[in-house]
Amino acid sequence: MLKSIGAVVGQFAEAAGMVVGYRHGIEEPAHTTEKLTRDVEIRHYGDRIAAQTTVVADEESARNVGFRRLARYIFGANNNRDKIAMTAPVAQESRTKGEWVIQFFMPSHKTMDTLPAPDEGDVKLVNVPPATVAVHKFSGIPTKRSVESHTKQLMNTLGELGFEATDSPAAWFYDPPWTVPALRRNEIAVPVKPRSEV
Numbered sequence: 001m002l003k004s005i006g007a008v009v010g011q012f013a014e015a016a017g018m019v020v021g022y023r024h025g026i027e028e029p030a031h032t033t034e035k036l037t038r039d040v041e042i043r044h045y046g047d048r049i050a051a052q053t054t055v056v057a058d059e060e061s062a063r064n065v066g067f068r069r070l071a072r073y074i075f076g077a078n079n080n081r082d083k084i085a086m087t088a089p090v091a092q093e094s095r096t097k098g099e100w101v102i103q104f105f106m107p108s109h110k111t112m113d114t115l116p117a118p119d120e121g122d123v124k125l126v127n128v129p130p131a132t133v134a135v136h137k138f139s140g141i142p143t144k145r146s147v148e149s150h151t152k153q154l155m156n157t158l159g160e161l162g163f164e165a166t167d168s169p170a171a172w173f174y175d176p177p178w179t180v181p182a183l184r185r186n187e188i189a190v191p192v193k194p195r196s197e198v
Contacts, residue, residue, distance in 0.1 A: 026086060026087060026088045026174075027085065027087045027088075027107055027108065028087065028088050028089070028105075029045055029046075029048050029087075029105050029108070030045070030046060030108060031043045031044055031045045031046075032044045036134065036157075036161065037157060037161075039136055039137070039153070039157070040134055040135065040136050040154060040157050040158070041134070041135050042132060042133070042134055042135075042192070043132070043133050043134075043135055043189075044130075044131075044132050045128075045130060045131050045132075045133065046130050047127065047128065047129060047130055048105050048106070048127075048128040049105070049106040049110060049111070049112060049115065049125060049126070049127060049128065050091070050103040050104060050105050050106060050125070050126050050128050051070050051073050051074065051103065051104045051106060051118065051123055051124070051125055052070075052101060052102070052103045052123070052124055052125070052126045053066050053069045053070055053101075053102050053122050053123050053124075054066075054095070054099060054100070054101050054102075054122070055069075055099075055100050055102060056098050056099050056100075057098070057100070058098075058144075059092075059094075059100065059144045059147070060143070060144060062092070062100035062102065063090075063092050063100070063102060063173075066092070066100065066101075066102025067090060067102065069102075069120060069122060069123055070090075070102060070103075070104045070123060071104075072119075072120065072123075073104075073118045073119070073120070073123050074086060074104060077118065077119040077120060077123075078116035078117060078118055078119055079116050079117045079119065080116035081116075082116045084106065084107065084110070084115075084116075085107050086104075087104065087105050087106070087107060088105075088173075088174040088175075089105075089172035089173055089174045089187065090102065090103070090104060090172070090173045090174075091103040091105070091170050091171070091172050091189075092170060092171045092172075092173070093168055093169075093170040093171075094168065095168075103126075103128075105128070106125075112125060112127070131191050132191065132192060132193070133189045133190060133191050133192065134154060134158055134163060134189070134190050134192045135172075135187050135188070135189045136150055136153060136154035136157070136187065136188045137185065137186070137187050138150045138186050138187070138188075139181065139182055139183065139184050139185065139186065140181045140182070140184060140186070141181050141184070142171065142173060142184070142186045146186075147171050147186075147188070150186075150188050151169050151171075151188045151190075154169070154188045154190065155169070155190070158190070158192060162194055163192045163193070163194055164192065164193060164194075165190045165191065165192055166191045166192060166193055167190070167191040168190070169188055169189065169190040170188070170189050170190070171186065171187070171188055171189075172186065172187040172188075172189055173185075173186055174186070174187075
């Protein structure tokens, strides 16, 4: 009887999680964390592999187009027709005006030798080197305006604390679009070093 009740509760929780977009069992790249302020933390990431695509469009359209391309790859648009587990976050970074790079990080047990080749020429696999990044979290729908605002907040905080960016900031998104806005997890991440090391 208790097992039956537990199973029902588990099914209900899983269904509820799907409705609100709860991140259940989704792998994230391994990292260590140091708290910097209430709103900012420093994370240290090791080597990662990402599926990557470049899109020329406005920020939100590029995110949607890039997501669909990369989703096709992990859902079987590859030379082995393999299904690859979804991970979080989805990363978006501006490289030149109007050009956006979108990335899905691959599961940690995958290697360049075991990952299938993408069918589509505009999707490629890349090695992402170790990085120390400053991260600022925010919730809500990630519009162009909100991303710009939170990026500015992060950069101002880093300047005040004696850190300097060593590369462009990226936006990281953890939840599907149907997630309740207040429960969404979004982040701005920028590679950094203390000014004395730059």
